[in-house]
Amino acid sequence: MKRWWVDLWAFAAALALAAAVLLRWRGGQVALLSSTAAPAIRLLALLVVFVQGCADRLRGREEPAGQGAAPRPAGQDEGQEMAETTGLSQHGEKDLSDATGPSEQGDEDSAMGTGSPPAPALGPDVFPLADEAALNRWARLVTDDASLPARAKQLALALLLVPEGAPAQDPGWSQVTASLDALTEAQVFRARWQAHVEARRTGGKETIADALALLAAMEALPLYHAGLAGYLWRRAAPLPASATERAELLGRLERHLRACEALRRAQFETGPIEFTAWRSKAAPPAGYSGLRVPPGLLAAARSHYPNSDAGTWATQATLDLAVATPGVHLLRAGQAKPLQPGQRVTLRRLDVLWAERPATLRHDELGDMSLGAGAVVTAWDVGARFAAAGRELVRERVAAARGGDATALKGLEAILPAAHAEIRRAVAEQAQAAGSPGLRTLLELFDM
Amino acid sequence: MLAGMGLLHRLYARAAPEVWETETRLLHALRLVRRPVAVQWIATNMCDLRCPHCYSGAGKRAVGELTTQEVLRLVVDEMVALGKPTFVIAGGELLLRQDIAEIVAYARAQGLEWAMHTHGGHVPKFRAMFERHPPTLAAISLDGEQRQHDLFRGRRGSHAAALAAIRTLKECGCPEVVAGTTVTRDNADRLADLFPIVAASGADSWGLHLFAPEGRGAEHTALCPTPEQLQRVAAFARRKRELFHVELCNEWGSAGADDRFYRDQPFLCGAGRISCVIGATGEVLPCTTTDLRESEGNLRERPLRDIWTRGFTRFRTAGPRECSDGRECWLQARNGNPCREQAFGACRKEAV
Ligand code: SF4
Numbered sequence A: 001m002k003r004w005w006v007d008l009w010a011f012a013a014a015l016a017l018a019a020a021v022l023l024r025w026r027g028g029q030v031a032l033l034s035s036t037a038a039p040a041i042r043l044l045a046l047l048v049v050f051v052q053g054c055a056d057r058l059r060g061r062e063e064p065a066g067q068g069a070a071p072r073p074a075g076q077d078e079g080q081e082m083a084e085t086t087g088l089s090q091h092g093e094k095d096l097s098d099a100t101g102p103s104e105q106g107d108e109d110s111a112m113g114t115g116s117p118p119a120p121a122l123g124p125d126v127f128p129l130a131d132e133a134a135l136n137r138w139a140r141l142v143t144d145d146a147s148l149p150a151r152a153k154q155l156a157l158a159l160l161l162v163p164e165g166a167p168a169q170d171p172g173w174s175q176v177t178a179s180l181d182a183l184t185e186a187q188v189f190r191a192r193w194q195a196h197v198e199a200r201r202t203g204g205k206e207t208i209a210d211a212l213a214l215l216a217a218m219e220a221l222p223l224y225h226a227g228l229a230g231y232l233w234r235r236a237a238p239l240p241a242s243a244t245e246r247a248e249l250l251g252r253l254e255r256h257l258r259a260c261e262a263l264r265r266a267q268f269e270t271g272p273i274e275f276t277a278w279r280s281k282a283a284p285p286a287g288y289s290g291l292r293v294p295p296g297l298l299a300a301a302r303s304h305y306p307n308s309d310a311g312t313w314a315t316q317a318t319l320d321l322a323v324a325t326p327g328v329h330l331l332r333a334g335q336a337k338p339l340q341p342g343q344r345v346t347l348r349r350l351d352v353l354w355a356e357r358p359a360t361l362r363h364d365e366l367g368d369m370s371l372g373a374g375a376v377v378t379a380w381d382v383g384a385r386f387a388a389a390g391r392e393l394v395r396e397r398v399a400a401a402r403g404g405d406a407t408a409l410k411g412l413e414a415i416l417p418a419a420h421a422e423i424r425r426a427v428a429e430q431a432q433a434a435g436s437p438g439l440r441t442l443l444e445l446f447d448m
Numbered sequence B: 001m002l003a004g005m006g007l008l009h010r011l012y013a014r015a016a017p018e019v020w021e022t023e024t025r026l027l028h029a030l031r032l033v034r035r036p037v038a039v040q041w042i043a044t045n046m047c048d049l050r051c052p053h054c055y056s057g058a059g060k061r062a063v064g065e066l067t068t069q070e071v072l073r074l075v076v077d078e079m080v081a082l083g084k085p086t087f088v089i090a091g092g093e094l095l096l097r098q099d100i101a102e103i104v105a106y107a108r109a110q111g112l113e114w115a116m117h118t119h120g121g122h123v124p125k126f127r128a129m130f131e132r133h134p135p136t137l138a139a140i141s142l143d144g145e146q147r148q149h150d151l152f153r154g155r156r157g158s159h160a161a162a163l164a165a166i167r168t169l170k171e172c173g174c175p176e177v178v179a180g181t182t183v184t185r186d187n188a189d190r191l192a193d194l195f196p197i198v199a200a201s202g203a204d205s206w207g208l209h210l211f212a213p214e215g216r217g218a219e220h221t222a223l224c225p226t227p228e229q230l231q232r233v234a235a236f237a238r239r240k241r242e243l244f245h246v247e248l249c250n251e252w253g254s255a256g257a258d259d260r261f262y263r264d265q266p267f268l269c270g271a272g273r274i275s276c277v278i279g280a281t282g283e284v285l286p287c288t289t290t291d292l293r294e295s296e297g298n299l300r301e302r303p304l305r306d307i308w309t310r311g312f313t314r315f316r317t318a319g320p321r322e323c324s325d326g327r328e329c330w331l332q333a334r335n336g337n338p339c340r341e342q343a344f345g346a347c348r349k350e351a352v
């Protein structure tokens, strides 16, 4: 009986709605959407889109995807990137060992290759935040408060704003210390990073093992943050290291950045994490966290992780090379693969090239570069490996860009790994030149 | 319930532009119109600076600017009737209007949230007003480091004044102060030098606007950044978002699925759909253009409610019409300035 009335009421309401719409149609009238009806319309639109999406998928149409969508996580697809190309001539082994590196790396060519690629052991590749508790701890570190940026962001910003070679009295250091002190719950992390800050401040030496320890301290918190990971990459890049050590750090950084990427994508789906710090002088009520993590975030991040790449670290500031002779291995994401003559490889900032014997690689514009047996090459020091003609081309282009030549600036962007050292030298020499600000922007694109 | 909301958000976030378009079609079919979320009022055409990129071509006071009473009745009261959208006051330089404190006080008394765009030079003089009625958002223009900013704005000291304004507004309790930079060919490659200044300024975020050849900007089309510059700035902004709250503003258009790298919310052009602009003389426009052919009516002739409800149909109808693509910035599109594709590259073309 009751059901009958409900049906009648629903029918009458639908009829009234249809009549109202019809009357408005006929009269050409338009009405403002009331705030109560707005969610209903949104829901209806959502349903229509959902049904359309299902129908499209059934018909086999592709979903829209951006640059960050359907990426190719490293370690799963080198085969595609190393697709063989034709038309490459074979080159003999040339001795180009006059090349000097931009860093403390780069005198390792004398070591003999072993013939077996020195791949690091990174362990299983799983999404690093194990449970909701870990997710909450991470969220608390990386989420902006309504009036304050996230503590991780503040630390990364403070560290990056201290100029290279800044004296111990630089006021930027106090900002760094304050940002570290704000991480009250992270004793081990603070001690480790404070030691790093002290080393930087006083010009102390650090090793690649120190960089790995800094990363481990971050991840133990768990603090996954692309800005801090980028900072670590930049600090570690000039430090001397064996191929395996270098590949281990870069492989771990790659996983770290992929986790950040998966978390970013997940938040775009589920909605952002919100956080309001407790500001009253009185103690917060029991159980107060101020944190609102959207439901489903962990599951979404986990599902994205296998297909997430390292963002700009995977796709930008790269150098395209062709392999001219055998004996070169690519160490990427914890895996080592031999490269065949004729293959093309995109050298990313997270990759290592290792030569088991003297070998030659070629860049379409910059020409040949030679690697001695046991050579370890990364995006940081690749520029110095090119023959004199290639290095001269870079020098000329940097000089032109510093003079304000926009075409030269564009050209440099395409060869950033090969050019960044020369750019650094050029802007240090003439910081106020017309094109120096543009060159500094390019450096930002390489360093982060 | 929470889980249900989470699922809805997931569905919505994945397909926000599609949902938006479908909703637009539904509303059109049902003869319904959304309420505006924000209404921007060009308080005056007066400005004491003469920036070459000025979209409102500001300088002298325009003939027939709305009087105080007209603003209170025709703008503020009508906005209340429209459901209290955010009242965004821009210019020219709004703080050159003698009655601005009265208008702000009245709007606040009516329960309107307010926001403003200013060059910042007069902010300290209005400290009492800001303390009493802090805007929910204040955008202060910052075009470059000191030399570049002062040169571009044509006044020595304007950079220092902008930085002082940011500090003052924060002290007055403005919850979000945005340092706004209009990216032009002149400053696109200098943003690396500006970043530390913005980060240390006390601003909560950095909005990177994009030059549009509107107003005085139409006389300086050479200020349009090159495609390479657009790409570099987008790449730069994406990286800096890890360190600071940087956003590519709406003039950049949609990056499709890649919007997540550049902004907090997926892009949708609000012109005529959820926002409109009231010119200094009462013309109601879809966005900040000085081209009166785009006007949907004048407040002195028809109430804002009526103009909003019956006007802007070209923005609210579905199909491949001039203004129906909510993924493009209408302002750029009407000037034939396809910066979206240039900035975000060919692969993003597929994404949208
Ligand atoms: S851009 Fe702003 S400060 Fe410059 S002239 Fe226009 S209104 Fe004035």
Ligand code: SF4
Binding pocket: B250, B251, B268, B269, B270, B271, B275, B286, B287, B288, B328, B329, B330, B331, B332
């Ligand atoms: S026209 Fe451009 S600036 Fe205006 S609302 Fe649309 S996107 Fe924003």
